[in-house]
Amino acid sequence: MSAIRNLLHGETGQNRARRLQVVGAQLLLGLAGLALSTYIAGQLGFGLGRTGFFYVIVLALVSLLGSFAVSVLLSIVAAGCLDYFFAPPIGQWRIEFSEDLLRIATFLTTSLVVTALTTKLKRAGDKVHENQSKWDRAERIAHFGWWERNFTSHRVSLSDEVSRIFGVQPVQLPDWHRRWLDLIHPDDREKTAAAAAAALRPGGPRYDVEYRVVRPDGTQRIVRSQGDVVWDGRGRPLRQFGVLHDITELRQAEVELRASETRFRTFVDHATDAFFLLNDHSIVVDVNQRACETLGYDRTELIGKHRRDFDVGLDEAAIKKLKQTILIQERVTFETVHRRKDGSSFPVEVRVGHFEQEGRRFLCVVRDITERKKAEQALTRSAAYLAEAQRLSHTGTSVFDANGNLYWSEECYRLWELDPLQGLPDGRTVLQRVHPDDRERVREQIRRDLRERRSQPLEFRIVGLDGTIKHIETNSHPLFSAEGAIVEVIATHVDVTERRLAQEQAERLRQLESDLAHMHRLTIMGELTASLAHEILHPIATARNNARAGMRILESNPQKTDQIREALACVVRDADRAKDIIGRVRDHIRRAPPRREIFDVNQAVDEVIALVRNTIEKSSISVRTRFTEHKAFVRGDRVQLQQVTLNLILNAVEAMTSVNQGGRELTINTEFSETGGTLVRVGDSGPGIEPEHAAKIFEPFYTTRRGGIGMGLSICRSIIDAHGGRLWTEAGQPRGAVFLFTLPATEEMPEDVSSTPRATGERRVFEDADQMAFK
Structure with missing residues (x-):
């Protein structure tokens, strides 16, 4: 089961x-x-x-x-x-x-x-x-099927889709050929029969013909049939295999497309702007009626001209640069000068987009801006400076009163993607551009600010014409009359999209790094489950033996209270030890936010060694540790730094499992570094790291281990970097590899920690494989 x-x-x-x-x-x-x-x-x-x-x-x-x-x-x-x-x-x-x-x-x-x-x-x-x-x-979806004529057995085979297209079932070859011709439209029958006969002549053309089929029910389909003939040694046809494609919808679409093109030509010719269609060499391919009227040419005269024949505002270098910009962006708007057939010139605004149609094509929408230029020339120099400053800073300006908008700057129109030629937008039009989820909040804050006669920044999203989301920050300032009433409100509009996206990207990267670290920690703890279960059994078994010893003392001599107290103390100590093991496992598994605390690096490393004891024993590995004489305090996230140590120890154990000769020894040392911090070394007697891999092992997704994902060491380095330390690797002597990381020291100490030096110097944590046990 x-x-x-x-x-x-x-x-x-x-x-x-x-x-x-x-x-x-x-x-x-x-x-x-x-x-x-x-x-x-x-x-x-x-x-x-x-x-x-x-x-x-x-x-x-x-x-x-x-x-x-x-x-x-x-x-x-x-x-x-x-x-x-x-x-x-x-x-x-x-x-x-x-x-x-x-x-x-x-x-x-x-x-x-x-x-x-x-x-x-x-x-x-x-x-x-x-x-x-x-x-x-x-076949049914593509309306595409196959057919085969066998000239030896005189049979015809049709796929289900071909039968459906013809509305018949396959029959004997002679009968099928006659009936097949009867199913073809009378106007197409002769050319189709000729194509079929020509394909069966040695050296004849390949069978490829398009014709109309009249089904038995009277409906018509347009098909394209292609086939190849297999010949015997004497030049006689053996069989013919081909495919049949129902292209009725395709041909209908072509007819509709031609009708649509006619309608579009009518619309374009009645447009108020001039349309120019250019090829990749800036040659005019097509124009509308408005283009002919503005330049004074007829359509046949304009088609075939180069744009420099009538565009006198751009030189060859500017045209080349402009073309490169157009190929990068979806559309480009610029101004230039066009020259009419009579030699007179006028300013125009050109919007250009490109697409593919029998090669690259450029569609130019040209608007005569003579009147607009006259109005622009009437503005003061200070207004020009202001407009340029707004363009550079992506800041627009608007003024409104109780009746609506009084003024919008050019940059404000650009930010909101509104056409200045359409006049000042009303409040409803502007509000419709605001993102639906922000619309009510914006409306209520504007009302509240006006009611409370105050001004404060407001950030919201707007939706562009193509669906693009922009983040806008507005600041408004009311102007008061002599009586204290609000007369007008001046507002600035700043595009803060890039800033917002950068903030969101930074947050996503931070969250991704946190998720990867947590996933890696869960993976390691999953691998250690069996070892942890074995580890917890030790204190539980010891506590049980001590409890039984205390019971025997009570039975034999109830007066030996000191021995009973000692046995019960051992029970409590072993129960606390099991509780600590479970607590360490929960700390490593739970998804807790990073926290900064002061702790002893030596004690933290000791806990990790206890955590992986059974894994090390199973691999017949002896462990030597040498810790600093005094406690080495650092400030950081204890669980994250233990994750780094745990990952390095497990990597070392895995590296040594491939060593069959010589001893397997894991060394773990802590010392005070020359820079005043704490240095942790994790070394092994494995095969070491190849020089070509040493420079890449800390890169994300780079791994030399079968089944690995290459994120362990990358996460370890990011954790150490976040703590202001450094992680690197060196070659071991005489063999193996050594991983080292440093952590900045701290002058602070926990209140409940004494300054008594550690009693441990160098010690062997595990004996040889025959006598492995914790000391």
Whole structure:
């Protein structure tokens, strides 16, 4: 049943229920078949060999239902039946003769092979059927099918889609050829028959023809048929295979497109702006009526001209630079000067976009801005400076009163993507550009500010014409009359999109780094689960023994209170030790925000060593530690820094598992660095790190370990960097690798920590492989 659960793992909903029904049915049928076979074999006096053969047939039939796991389970049940019912002694799970054991083993092997092959064939057949179904669906979706004419057997084969397109079924070749011609539209029949006949002549053209089909029900379809002929050694056609594509919708779309082009030409010719369509060499491909009127040419005169023939405001270098800009951006707006046929010139505003149509094309929408230029020239120099400053700073200015907007700067129009030629926008138009989720908040704050006669910054989002989201920050200042009433409000509009996106990106990167670190920590703790379980058993077993010792003392001599107190103290100590182990596991697994605390690096490293003790023991690795004489206090996130140490120790253990000669020794040292901080060294006696890998092992997703994802050391380095330290690697002596990291020291000390020096210098934490235990 475990195999069945594993097989169904991951399936959900109706598929899981359906799969469960099939597996259950297969299991019940198999058990029923084995029971019936056992009964028949017993009644007929079959021996072990013939019954086994009978079982194999039943298992092969049941395997056709598809579940290999159920077939394996039934094979094991069948082997048990042979042992119990047909191998002496009958009725016992025991075999006396080696020949019977060999027969049962042979049966089990044979049944497994047969069921595996049967299941594989069943799945292969299902796959072929599935692929055929997909191919049929693809033909129906694409209206694309195949046909074949066999000139030897005089048969025609059509795919289902070809039959559907013609509205018929395949028949004998002579009849089909006649009926096929009858199905072709009379106007296309002659050319189609000629193309078919030409393709059957040696050296003739390839069969490729488009024609109309009139179905028996009267509907018409347009098809394109292509085919190749296979010839024998004497130059006679053997068979012809081809494809048929229903292109009715394509041709209808082409007709509609031509009609749409006609309508579009009418619209364009009545536009108030001039349209120019240029190719990649700046040659005019097409124009509208307005372009002809503004320049004084007719359409045939303009088509074929180079843009420099009428555009006198840009030189060749400017045109080249402008073209490069257009290819980078979706659309570009600029101003230039056009010259008419009579030699007069006028200023224009040009908006250019590019697209692909038989090569690169540039669509230029040109507007005569003579009147606008006259108005611009009337503005003072200070207004020009202000406009330029606003453009550079992406800051727009607006003024409004109780009746609506009084003034909008050019940059304000650009930010809100409104056309200044359409005049000042009303409040409703502006509010419609505000993002729907921010609209009510903006309206209420503006009302509140006016009511409370105050001004404060307001940030919100607006939605551009193409759906682009912008973040806008506005600041408003009311102007008061002599009586104290608000007369006008001046507001600035600043595009802060880039700033907002940068903030959001920084937050996403921070969150991603936190998620990756947490995922890595969970992965490591998952690998250590077995070791932790073993680790917790030690203090629990010791506490149990101490409790029993105290009970024996009470029974033998209740007056020995000192011994009883000592035994109970040992129970409490071991229970606290188990609690500490569980607490360390919870600290490493829980998703807690980073926190800064003062702690002793030596104690933190000791806890990590205790955490991985069983893993190190299983790998026959001895451990040497040498800690600083005094406690080494640092400020940081204890769990994150323990994660770094844990990752380095596990990497060292894994590296040494490939070492078969020489001792496996893990060294962990702490010392005060020359810069005043604390240095932690984790060394191993493994094969070391190849020079070409040493420079890359801290890069994200770079790994030399099979099955690794390459994030462990990258996360470790980011943690150490965040604590103001440094992580690097060196070659070990005489072999192996050493990973080192530094942490800044702190002058602070926890209030409950004494300054007593540590009593530990260099020590061997684990003995040799034969006597591994904590000291």
